[in-house]
C-alpha cells in the first residue's frame with residue numbers, strides 16, 4: 181500500500197496530497213454516511229461507487245475518517261471496508277468529538293462538521309455528502325441544532341448536498357444558516373429541496389445553473405476571505421423523486437415513534453434513517469444512494485470548474 185503522507189497530526193493519501201500540491205481538483209467525502217447512514221454492504225458498495233464517480237468526473241476523492249486515533253484524508257480500500265463493517269461501532273464524530281477520539285486512539289466516522297474541519301485543514305474546498313444535519317423539530321425546546329450549521333458558519337468549505345431531510349425543521353434550518361452568514365444556493369431551482377423530494381416550500385435567493393456558476397460563487401467567497409462555508413443543494417434526480425411522497429409518510433411515522441421512545445441527541449438521525457428505511461421496504465435507501473451519487477457527480481464537476489478557474493492562482497494549504 182502506498183505510504184500516507186504525514187501533515188501535522190493528519191495522514192493524507194499520496195494521491196490526494198499530490199493533487200492538492202498541483203492544484204488539481206479534490207472532493208472531500210464524509211464517513212458517518214458510511215458507518216451510520218446505511219447498512220453493510222450497501223454502505224461499502226456506495227462508498228466505492230461514489231469514489232469512482234468522483235474520479236470519472238475528473239476529481240480525486242478524499243474520504244475522511246479517524247482510525248485508531250489518526251485522522252486520515254483519503255482512505256485505502258481496506259480502511260473503507262473496515263469502517264463499513266464496523267458500522268455503528270465506530271463513534272459518530274462531530275467537531276466536538278475530535279479531541280476525544282484522537283486522544284483515546286479510537287475510530288471516528290466524521291459527520292459534516294468534522295469532515296469540514298479536516299478538509300479545510302488541508303485546503304480541500306469542495307465536499308460532497310447526502311444530507312446535512314439541521315435544526316431538529318421542536319428545536320426551540322430541545323436546542324438540538326446540528327453542529328453542521330455552526331461549522332458552515334465558520335469554515336470556508338462548500339458542501340454539496342440534497343438539502344435537509346424533512347425529519348428536521350427545514351424553515352428553521354434555513355433561518356439558522358442565515359444567522360450564521362452561510363450562502364445557501366440551489367442547483368437548477370429556487371426552491372430548497374428536502375432530500376427525498378425536490379420541494380420544501382422554502383425559497384432561496386441564490387440559484388445556480390452550471391458547475392461554472394458554482395465555481396464562481398465559491399471563488400468570490402474565497403477571494404473576499406469571508407471565512408464562511410457555502411451550502412449548494414442539489415435536488416434529488418427526477419426518477420427517484422416519485423417515491424418521495426411515500427417516504428414522506430414513513431418519515432412522519434418514524435418521527436412519532438422517536439418521540440414515543442424519547443430518542444434524542446445524536447441518536448435521533450441514525451434512528452430515524454434506519455426506521456424510515458424499514459417502513460419503506462428499502463425504497464428510501466435506494467433513493468438515498470441515487471442522490472448521493474448524483475451529488476458526487478455534481479461535486480466533482482464543480483471542483484473541476486473551480487480548479488480551472490483558479491489555475492495557477494492558488495497555493496496548496498499543505
Ligand SMILES: O=c1[nH]cc([C@@H]2O[C@H](COP(=O)(O)O)[C@@H](O)[C@H]2O)c(=O)[nH]1
Pocket residue numbers: 210212213216217274290291292293310311312313314325326327328345375445446447449453
Ligand atoms: O441524511 C442524512 N443526514 C445526516 C447524516 C449524518 O448525520 C450528521 C448530522 O448529525 P446530527 O444531527 O447529530 O448533527 C450529518 O453531518 C451526517 O454525517 C446522514 O448520514 N444522512
